[in-house]
Amino acid sequence: MPPGPRKPRVRSYDPAKVRAALEGQVRAVRDVVDVVCAEPDAPALLAKRTRLGEWTVRELIVHLAGAWELLPHRLAEPGPLPARAEAGLLDYVGGLASRAAAVARDTAAGAAAFADVEPKSMAARLDQAAGRLADALAAADPAALVPTAFGAMTVADFTVTRLVETVVHGDDLADATGVAVRHDRQALAAVTRLLADALAAKAPGGSVEVRIPPFAVVQCVAGPKHTRGTPPNVVETDPLTWIRLATGRTEWSTALSDAAVTASGERADISGQLPLLT
Template sequence: MARAFDEECTAWVRATATLTAHQFTLPTPCPPWTVAELIAHVTAAIARVPDGLAAPPPARANLDAAGYYHPRIFDATANAARVSAAQDAAAAHPNTAALVAAFDHQRRRALRAIAGQPPERLLVTRWGDGMTLREFLLTRVVELALHGLDLANALSAPAWTTPAAAAAVTDFLGAGTAATRLGWDRTTTLAKASGRAPLTADEQSELARARIPWHQFG
């Protein structure tokens, strides 16, 4: 999972390094966020890796990656806090280069923090739950890959999802078999299975057969 995290972060740096000031103001499929605010949101998500590892580990893990996306992460209070935090973080940077540099800084912090750590190392999430590093990194890969699709959509650019991240998130969504049956490529699989693209009636039936919930992740 560390490799998928590293490669997807690196892809984000490459994709955002040459954006213009105008592109940072474009709306995204995650309203009310602009491109700049979505980047700030994902930057904060990456920062939680080193921050979580810096704290004393909990006594046990009581949550996996799927459980991390529990209802309170999407409730009205949590969503309002998430939206305003990203807006404030984006506004705090003097220019777009500084915002991209902040993402890269947190990427480097995270990679230093996980270097040499066993996958079963425990950490505490922002919600106070105990998770293994492997499972928490999976949630970060989910954030990077799916919000990467959102960012590419906002920029009218090709998706840059890396093979390792796409495989990890496809497995997380339980969409591999359905994708094979439906002939989806990896970008279509992530977009359809995460609720980022509409489904045909046949696709809905196939996902229902595979017991894949159709809702927004990331």
């Protein structure tokens, strides 16, 4: 009997390192927002459209605040929880697309309440959210369970999801405003690895090697498995380009033409597997 399909790899993340990475990435994003909100043309910058379609910079900031406050909100929810986690990080990545419409509605409703708020108050709103997140992380047991849209999840895993939100949307803010974000190295590493593992889970196999130095190497796509020497099918790119490809911020063809990604071998076109989340 042929072997069954290989189970997707589930990488573990050290809760203390993830917490430190999230705190560093939150600071980096707050720095961007502080700069934007202090500009003389801050109202125009906040009203500027982002690469997320209808979302403005103001809406993006409101969404980030909500993403940071979600952990303290989840921890405060009453009610019984299952004995063990029902969802993991790959469930989160795989289920985000199905949640896109609901997230968009919630963000629009939240942004409407801040439509006429002064720029400095917008920065203060984000600072308050960051403070609530920091307090929740300091008090929570990483092994405790919290309810999520995907099922009960450990605090440790849920913290990684906040890292994804903060890295991805921090890059969105930088793109929209022109203010560079200083990504925390460990935050960038964790998000790169999670999205690489998600690709390997979505397209299991060993015919293509995807390299994202210095953080991740995974094999994926069904076909002849490579075991020795130089792989015949190789994709290589940098962490930020990989995150943009995986989240639909950059098209495969654009990254290729810009030499931001290299792909060698007849099976190395992985555009059909992208994006992994939107």
